[in-house]
Amino acid sequence: MKLISRAVGEQVVIDGHVKVTVKQIDDERIVLAIESSLFVPPYREEIIARRSDPQSIPETLTRSSS
Numbered sequence: 606m607k608l609i610s611r612a613v614g615e616q617v618v619i620d621g622h623v624k625v626t627v628k629q630i631d632d633e634r635i636v637l638a639i640e641s642s643l644f645v646p647p648y649r650e651e652i653i654a655r656r657s658d659p660q661s662i663p664e665t666l667t668r669s670s671s
Contacts (some may be wrong), residue, residue: 613627614626614627623640624640625637625639625640626638639644650665
């Protein structure tokens with residue numbers, strides 16, 4: 606796990622094509638904007654964790670990088 610500090614308006618680029626921008630920081634909430642190509646759909650971790658059947662995980666998350 607990597608920990609990166611960012612202020613409002615600052616960005617992090619992941620793997621050269623996913624850009625995460627900090628939009629707002631409140632007492633208990635951080636708002637992020639995520640920009641990526643149409644080929645990289647976003648999935649929240651808690652949604653994936655709820656799925657107990659590996660067959661229900663979207664194919665884009667189970668594909669190997671080969």
